[in-house]
Amino acid sequence: MNNILEVKNIQKSYATKQVIKDLSFTIKKGETIGLLGPNGAGKTTTLDLVLGIKNVDQGSIRLYNHNPIDFPKKEYNRIGVQFQHSFYPDYITVSEICQMTNVLYTKTDNYHDLLKKFGLGDKEKQKVQSLSGGEKQKLAVLLALLNKPEIVFLDELTTGLDPQARRDVWDVLKDLKEKGLTIFLTSHYMDEVEQLCDKLLIINDGILVFQGTSENLKTKYNTSSLEEAYLKLLKEDHHA
């Protein structure tokens, strides 16, 4: 059994709004899965449910064969997380946030090396709040990788990054993917998911509307542009 994550028919509502209506998918070891969908489609909620921050109303989730809502604390050593909009304590420096994150885990990577890989090697003594938006975003991805996770969850990993910085992040992820890292990411960028993902999950209004490779989707809509295929899919779904 090499499914790291199994999600079956989950539903989730907040107050009066049903955010996740019906969602099922699995992630196998070594896969890179991209979760796509318009803003408000339920991507971040899906991550919260999978990580055990919130509980499902219906359906079941198994992460490493545990229900995430009572996930054993120790098992979080296997998981890296980058939340959308990462915030840091005021006045903390780059090396301090790395040290602080380090001690939360049993085993960790050398953060000096990772900072260099991400082009942040000369920023160690700098305050996090003085970094540019792109640098902060790179730092957020780096912190998710610091504990040498088996699977990493990245919520909008390159939002706010300039083209070169995006390439830097992609290169690091591709390298780790080669070494067997499983990646679950959300994104709004079609070039990014085409570069990185083996499989796409597209959700709209809390429902899974497509599951497959980017090639599958492009063939389905007879176009060479993933973006065009994606927009056609959503438009079609909207009319349905």
Added chain:
Amino acid sequence: MRKLSTLYFIELKLVIREISGVLFGVVIPVGLIFLLGALYGDKTISDTSNITMFQQAVPGVITIGLCASGLMGLPLAIANYRDKRILRRYQVTPTSPLILLFVQVFVQATIAIISAALVLAVAFIFFGYSMIGSPLAFIGIYILLLLSIFSIGMLIASVSNNVNTASLLAIILYFPMFLLSGATIPFEILPNSIQSISKVFPLTQGIILLKEVSISTSPNISILMLILLGGIFIIFTLLSNKFFKYEY
């Protein structure tokens, strides 16, 4: 242990860099003790007593740091970490977010104790202060007071849905205690009506106890007050535990 000490020292550095905690918790009480020392000189509390007004004022000033850290520093830091979703980040690591709360309590207590030690040192070195009563009893009551004030701070942190609510509640509780409990303005000169209102503050009770043990060799300690402070600690800790959320 490495986990706790790393978190502790980094958090301590952050609190010091943030400066307002140091200003309210250390600079103000140390400045005040200089001022009171200069104002009171060797004046005694009455013609028949050899206890000086300064000796009577020191215990109150010692509690200012404790109040600033416990009622402002602690709830603001925790509410801030919740707002910034740092507690949420800890939820998906092998370390419990509770560790961060404990570390924050120890960091704030450190600031309070540094403040108290500096106030005592200034009083001793510059104004020849000596404690008439038992230092051990004084330390015991100080710790009890610290626990009860910090538990109130934790409850503020628990019930505040964001930093703004936390700072509003902190200010509402902090300033009346700061001004009326005898920490700054001598309790003895307040009108009777204000004295009786002020007596509901645990800080007032704590300062009365601290004054009593510091200026008397056979202090008249009210067991009821000790139970009150201990009771506040237990009840407020239970309540803050009940209402605490990692995210609002």
